[in-house]
Amino acid sequence: MSHFVALSLGANLNNPLYQLISAIGEIKAHPEISSVSVSSFYRTKPIGPAQPDFLNIAITLQTTLSPLDLLTAMQAIEESHLRTRTLRWGPRTLDIDLLLYEDVTIDTKRLTLPHPRMQERAFVIVPLLEIAPTLTMPDSTSLQSLLSPLSDQLTDIHLWEIPSMHQLVIASHNAGKVAEFKTLLAPLGIEVLSLSDLNINSEAEETGLTFVENALLKARHIAEITQLPTLADDSGLVVDALGGAPGIYSARYSPEKTDAANNALLLKNLAETGDTERRAHFKCVLVLLQPANDPVPIISEGEVYGTILDAPSGENGFGYDPLFFFPPLNKSFAEVTPDEKNRNSHRGKALMDLIAKLNQRFG
Structure with missing residues (x-):
């Protein structure tokens, strides 16, 4: 009861x-x-x-x-x-x-x-x-x-409340990412807006060579359009045996740029290396701008370590989640619950780092 x-x-x-x-x-x-x-x-x-x-x-x-x-x-x-x-x-x-x-x-x-x-x-x-x-x-x-x-x-x-942040735009068209951010930011009482909510189809060209550079490009591009506080992330899977690939190219690793095609190409390329340890980590960089010309953006990072499975497992999550095995939970990221993922993921850790920095700036 x-x-x-x-x-x-x-x-x-x-x-x-x-x-x-x-x-x-x-x-x-x-x-x-x-x-x-x-x-x-x-x-x-x-x-x-x-x-x-x-x-x-x-x-x-x-x-x-x-x-x-x-x-x-x-x-x-x-x-x-x-x-x-x-x-x-x-x-x-x-x-x-x-x-x-x-x-x-x-x-x-x-x-x-x-x-x-x-x-x-x-x-x-x-x-x-x-x-x-x-x-x-x-x-x-x-x-x-x-x-x-x-x-x-x-x-x-x-x-x-965080000054001038009653609304926050998530600079992403990825519905999975936006949903995770809405859940993670809910306790702050901030209205989280997606690009779809604002009918924005424009995207920044990701010409940076690092996660930080690409996150900054995305945040500035959307903040200039909306004139609202904007949070952008650049995240990806880093596989040791592939020299850090797919890395910043995670979302567009395969020619098709779909989750299924990206996962299939990752398994193919990893098999060709002969690597048996299959070590990998997810990395997320968050950039918060208030406003678009913010001279001191808040930048936070989060990482989570695991291994790559031989085949996809699980129905939850998105991206490479079905292939990423997380030893502390003995599951792939596609097998964990949303709460489990938010508490353990690279994105959740980066957001906790961001919250700590917000507290230092505005606390």
Whole structure:
């Protein structure tokens, strides 16, 4: 049986934006958690000793876990983010509080439900109201009514957003890439626009000799057309035995320039080398421009290592995913779930690097 749960997450150390978005991905990936909704990000003043401001969010979800098992799962995520508990109300890389679990009330040494201090904290109530405006407490008190006694705290809570980035154009006609970016960027509350959404058929000529050069060319070309913040990626498969090929030519490796033809040519060329290790890695470079003439574009990179299979395996993904075997999951990238891929892929890693750099620039 599935149960409604409300969580509060906060972070103020080691790139808080990165910590929160990474935690969101880990929560969504749990096999006994579903229907995850995430609030906007809020910058809030800390409680306790002098320390940096926090970024806070609220999450609602459905789970088949018991309250204590859910608490254990959330504490494991905290620990994976190197959370320490040396100072009460001190700074932390990640804090996950279990606020509500249906109408259950618990009062034990390990867990109290509802959370004993949620009614005292506007930085908990405000994000939760955004995604659950009709929510009530177990005693039938409305969540909205809890804000009135906390009005003096509201001046310390501010919606966090990346300046001038309410919309972001993905400079790609690849539907698979655009879908991945929409999923990965959803927690930031940014409206992601594809070239199809804007009826743009134009493409930059990829004359660069590196992933970075081509990503810059694509980003500038589309940003000049749209005059909107633009994110471009150049990514590809790098196979050791082929001297790094297909590399920057991954999407146009074969004369037909289709996934099936590219995969077939890769297998043919790799077989001719006699290589048995078949080592390879995916590489992704992201370039973010705000605006088109941005003198300091944000550039991030991500890589993921594996081997090339003898034949395609799996129905998910796109490009070379059916041939790329990822040892940590013991599957090809076409066999993993979208959540698994987003948490482990070169594109997901590059985006996490980008988010960390956004936090440094705008945090």
